[in-house]
Amino acid sequence: MDVLVLGGTVFLGRAVVSEAQALGADVTIFNRGKSGPPPEGATQVTGDRTVAADLDQLTGRNFDVVVDTSGYVAADVARGAALLAPTCGHYAFVSSINVFPGWPEADDYRDGGVHQGDPDAARSDVPTELSDSEAYGWLKAGCELAVVQAFGADRTSLLRGGCIVGPHDGAVGRLPWWIARVARGGEVLVPGSPEDPMSLIDSRDLARFALLARAGTFEATGPPARHTREDLMQTARSVTGSDAEFTYVGDDWLGAQQVEAWTEVPLWVPGAPSMFKHDTAGAEAAGLTWRPLRDTVADTWAWQQGVPGRWQPAERTPGLAPEREAELLAGWHAR
Missing domain, CATH: 3.90.25 (UDP-galactose 4-epimerase; domain 1)
Structure with a gap:
């Protein structure tokens, strides 16, 4: 299996590289090279997804799975996904539970649906009335649309992560x-x-789930009502x-x-009330598991x-x- 990780050196991306290598995959990472050296055994392609010439380095490359751990501006994600779609099998996009505008204040944040994101939106297009958290969710919702637009729903995993924890969480901590x-x-x-209640997902469990390349939209959070x-x-x-x-x-x-x-x-x-009140039934059915x-x-x-x-x-x-x-x-x- 050939895996491309967009990100790959800090926290979740590093976990994806490690889990992919444990499965015997050949791993390539694409990032700006500013967060340290690539993990041992991974091939580094240095570039910025906002720069067309940098993205062109990936043109024609064949990967079974693309795992995007770092995308959050729809226009940038759309550009990369469109370039990769002709030669790559599956795109797993790590989104966020923030795509639901009702989370976490509503009793059931799903009732109000997701943000009406724009698959072509730049960061400057975020509606000014949105808070920082809402703007992040709005941008992630646009990214989801952009990936599906490029790869199709049958070749896309949308993984709506929650509170991600685990080793190498040095950026936030x-x-x-x-x-x-x-x-x-x-x-x-x-x-x-x-x-x-607490609902935390280990970065390595989320990484392993992403690599399963299950088509669909999932709440890929920690287990509800367990801790x-x-x-x-x-x-x-x-x-x-x-x-x-x-x-x-x-x-x-x-x-x-x-x-x-x-x-x-x-x-x-x-x-x-819904801070850690997630619905992970679909993700569990698709193969998500949690370590103790x-x-x-x-x-x-x-x-x-x-x-x-x-x-x-x-x-x-x-x-x-x-x-x-x-x-x-x-x-x-x-x-």
């Missing part, structure tokens, strides 16, 4: 932040309730050997302290420890500063 915080020990502020916030905290404590003690702090109280959901406290969005949560946490922790100087939060990584956490805990206990 929501799960690594929680693991590192629990590993530090002591009293840990945990938002919400121990019973709050809770307490499961995640206890797993992190067990894996890291920490003495952490967890103090659950109410959503409303945190909101009153102007704590920012998701960006200041990772994996927490209050007042979002402990395996994901343990492998992520091992990767964090193996990073030179140990993993440190990036500029984009959400998470409470120690001083802010201590202040909030003192206020919670004194209320």
Whole structure:
């Protein structure tokens, strides 16, 4: 099997390369070459999908499966998909659950359908009234249309991902932040309730599903109703050997302290009933499987420890500063 990965050196793309190689595939990656060297054994084609001359390097190349982990501007995705369609078998596009404008605030975000994206849209075409999250979903919806337009529905996988976690998540690092915080020990502020549902998908499980090349549109998220916030905290404590003690702090109280959901406290969005309420039945029927949560946490922790100087939060990584956490805990206990 010959596989082309659009992306391939950072997080999800790296997982696709690794899973494809484990299947015995020959892997080529196409990216700008700015995020580090290609994974061992992969062939690098350096280029920018927004530059026609760069894309032309792929003209006439034959690949059984194309996995696009990085596309989010429809016009750029459309250009590449049209070039690849004549000689490539299948296109797996990693989209997002954000294509549903009702997610995560609606009880059932599917009721309102998906954004009416434009398959030819440039970034400048995003409707000005949309928030950043909505704009991302609108662009991804346009990308979906662009891929189907080029490859046809019978040669396309649209994988609407949710919260993707796992080793090499260095760009954002929501799960690594929680693991590192629990590993530090002591009293840990945990938002919400121990019973709050969590639905996380390991990048390697999503990668493996993409490589199955199943035609269709899928909610390729973590398993619904399988894990809770307490499961995640206890797993992190067990894996890291920490003495952490967890103090659950109410959503409303945190909101009153102007704590920012998701960006200041990772994996927490209050007042979002469908945040982790996904319908994965179609994906499961098509072959999506999930490894145990402990395996994901343990492998992520091992990767964090193996990073030179140990993993440190990036500029984009959400998470409470120690001083802010201590202040909030003192206020919670004194209320």
